[in-house]
Amino acid sequence: MSNSNITLKIGKTLSIPLNTELTTKFQQISQQLMEIQSLFQAESDEDKISYERAWSIIPDVNDEYIKDIISCAEDIRKNYKAFVTVGIGGSDLCARLFHELINPVYFNSMKDRFGAPEIYFTGDTFDPRGLYGLLYVLKEKEILDKTVFHIVSKSGKTAETFASAVIIRQWLKDNWHEQVITTTAGDPSSVLFQMNQQKPFRKLLVMPKGVGGRFSAFTSVGLLLLAVTAMESETPKIRIQKAIKGLKLAKEIFEKPYYHQDNIPYRLAGWLQLMEYMGKTIIEFYDYADHHFLADWFVQLYDESVQERGQGLTVRPLRGPTSNHSALNGIVNGPKDKVVLFINWKNLWHEIYGETESSIQSYNDIQDKELSELCNLKLSQLQEASYVGTAEDFNDKGIPNATLIVSERSIESVSALMRILMDTTAVKGRLQGLHFDENGSIDLKHELTYLQSGVEGYKQRMRENIRTVRS
Amino acid sequence: MSNSNITLKIGKTLSIPLNTELTTKFQQISQQLMEIQSLFQAESDEDKISYERAWSIIPDVNDEYIKDIISCAEDIRKNYKAFVTVGIGGSDLCARLFHELINPVYFNSMKDRFGAPEIYFTGDTFDPRGLYGLLYVLKEKEILDKTVFHIVSKSGKTAETFASAVIIRQWLKDNWHEQVITTTAGDPSSVLFQMNQQKPFRKLLVMPKGVGGRFSAFTSVGLLLLAVTAMESETPKIRIQKAIKGLKLAKEIFEKPYYHQDNIPYRLAGWLQLMEYMGKTIIEFYDYADHHFLADWFVQLYDESVQERGQGLTVRPLRGPTSNHSALNGIVNGPKDKVVLFINWKNLWHEIYGETESSIQSYNDIQDKELSELCNLKLSQLQEASYVGTAEDFNDKGIPNATLIVSERSIESVSALMRILMDTTAVKGRLQGLHFDENGSIDLKHELTYLQSGVEGYKQRMRENIRTVRS
Known part of the structure; x- marks a missing residue:
């Protein structure tokens, strides 16, 4: 199976020459990724269950x-x-x-x-x-x-x-x-x-x-x-x-060498780690499509898995181009504390409609140069132009960005994408040392990426307040 | 008209003694708020139109x-x-x-x-x-x-x-x-x-x-x-x-002295400004109800209005208690870069159903201490207990939080709340100096809070990409 369904493109920011400090950090992260991949490979199926990695x-x-x-x-x-x-x-x-x-x-x-x-x-x-x-x-x-x-x-x-x-x-x-x-x-x-x-x-x-x-x-x-x-x-x-097919694709990607161009989870987690080191604190999860729940799902996955022990970027859910009319100004002109992770979908027409997508007709009521540029194109072509324009603008203005390019909105691709994001989260957790115990020894049984903690405070207080309501 | 519909409660964090530096900053913000209120009062209705404040x-x-x-x-x-x-x-x-x-x-x-x-x-x-x-x-x-x-x-x-x-x-x-x-x-x-x-x-x-x-x-x-x-x-x-009634309520609130307990926009904007000074970078807009769009609307309002000239907190949309199962871990255990703005609704039952909300019945299938605490209460009572528990837990863990308490989900209250948030944004813009020109003179005609800028880059690039698609 090829890796043609999903690819990762990292924006221009990282292709500029790194200074010595960042080069050293980058090498350090690479070394960590190598060790993390060895750890994952060493875990047998049986271990996966006891390590909460049966997913x-x-x-x-x-x-x-x-x-x-x-x-x-x-x-x-x-x-x-x-x-x-x-x-x-x-x-x-x-x-x-x-x-x-x-x-x-x-x-x-x-x-x-x-x-x-x-x-x-x-x-x-x-x-x-x-x-x-x-x-x-x-x-x-x-x-x-x-x-x-x-x-x-x-x-x-x-x-x-x-x-x-x-x-x-x-x-x-x-x-x-x-x-x-x-x-x-x-x-x-x-x-x-x-x-x-x-x-x-x-x-x-x-x-x-x-x-x-x-x-x-x-x-x-x-x-x-x-x-x-x-x-x-x-x-x-x-x-x-179809879902299983997507998972298998993602598994193949995850098992390539960590430094391989196609190994998205390791490359993306490494990039996020470097961004965090450079002082970035927010991931703008910019799903460039008309969806809410992929981003909400990722917020849940990432925040609960890796925002522990005082580390980890905060994920904000955005949609393109919808959020270009709300959050974009702040990303471009506001504090430089953000990195953008785009999801770019290549085929947005839905097969249920059964036909080919029609183009926008010309209109003769008015002559307007800007608007006439929209004519004779399909909405999905405008969507692509809008994504490319936004990513280029971020490159130009020094907003670090990466894009997961997904070939189509199908069960296979969506499943592969979700699994890749789960694997990325797993790698990021280990980059943050969540598999070490307090003495620095490897402690996979209590790996915090997969454990839930820290919510008990509000639950306990909620119960106390219930008792107050009742009395 | 009373101010009973909407009140602001600022969490425990600010009631701890401020150190000298923070006290000085707090006094400086108060001084600014006084000047800002004078400016707003001095603008006539005619000026409101030319200053883009006709809203x-x-x-x-x-x-x-x-x-x-x-x-x-x-x-x-x-x-x-x-x-x-x-x-x-x-x-x-x-x-x-x-x-x-x-x-x-x-x-x-x-x-x-x-x-x-x-x-x-x-x-x-x-x-x-x-x-x-x-x-x-x-x-x-x-x-x-x-x-x-x-x-x-x-x-x-x-x-x-x-x-x-x-x-x-x-x-x-x-x-x-x-x-x-x-x-x-x-x-x-x-x-x-x-x-x-x-x-x-x-x-x-x-x-x-x-x-x-x-x-x-x-x-x-x-x-x-x-x-x-x-x-x-x-x-x-x-x-x-009903909407106009809500707007009038908000106007009365806005026209009280800036230091008045009930003047939410000035108090809230001042609090946010202090939080920003203390190094916070994210507002968790925690609408404690089953809504998406109030938060989305506020993200748009705030990001586009005040995230200019490199300042301004980034707003993330959250819902309670839904987000307690996704983002809460990160807020409690993650980086201490967040402040929480709760919206707490007092009457969540909807009149269209015509009847009184029923209570959760007891169930005899199982004996479970935690679950039995839920019995004989209404969902809306649990909702309130959950909000109070979450806010108390944040207080306990040092997460700065404020709450806008809204008496009901009615047209009057929702309109007043929206207008209060608009006024808060307007005050916050001026606290960030968006009404000064480059030389430090007051320049209300070009006040950046109400102007849109910074989006042209992606629009221009989108058009260039459209031409590429076409050729």
């Missing part, structure tokens, strides 16, 4: 686990008119991302969805508006009893998700267990697992051991949504095959 | 301009089944915000919208997916000829918006002018104004002189959407009256 095991479409997801998706398509993902953070952002990037917009309004149910999301807040609004609408449409809820929580205790699940239960009454599918831990550490033992849900899908929430996109957390929404000439199985 | 003139519901918006909204409600806002940045974010915060979720799926059409947005990207998806769906629903498009662009030349408008025209054919309402400049500097002269649109609404795009929420840019979507027991006029 990097590529499944096969014939694995029992994947077969279960496919048959669950087929069951949903056959028996339900709506499918609701109930989760927060790592438990819903990947499903939202798949739905937004892969499926047609205005999905629920389409006359023919080729067997897919309507798609909704909830469980990511205590703000009552979204959940009650959803239940009202499903009831008004008379499909509430034809709706299946996919409740995602490894511990089964995530407060926002669990509270939503209990309210859904109040509305569904006796039929709740039948209309619930859950992805959760496969042992009694999960409350949802315990509930399932007392009275089985329609389906329990096990969160694989050694997979942290934010690295769980390619388990049933994300794959079930992807499979359920199979479109024309697809099946759930075909969709999952 | 701060409060309209009356009987002004011809407002009457025009109301009658246009009534025309749309009577004659159309769908209303599409076509704009980008300052020309669409306020309308998106009003729709998201004020109207029920799943608006287009409601059986009874009390006379309001379906609501859509486009024109904020060259990515072809959203626009073509929308046109396909409107055609499939057989309401494309019953759809009215509100094209918003002061110059009429905004490339993303204009390109979308021309494609919409291709689909509507001869009926285009009839199905277009435009908000644009009232003179031939606007291409849309020129087009309207040759063949009139259904309606041309004039963008008032002296109102920059990002300060235009309370012109037809935002108010038309608000009026069109009037719900049960409301009319377009009532909705606009």
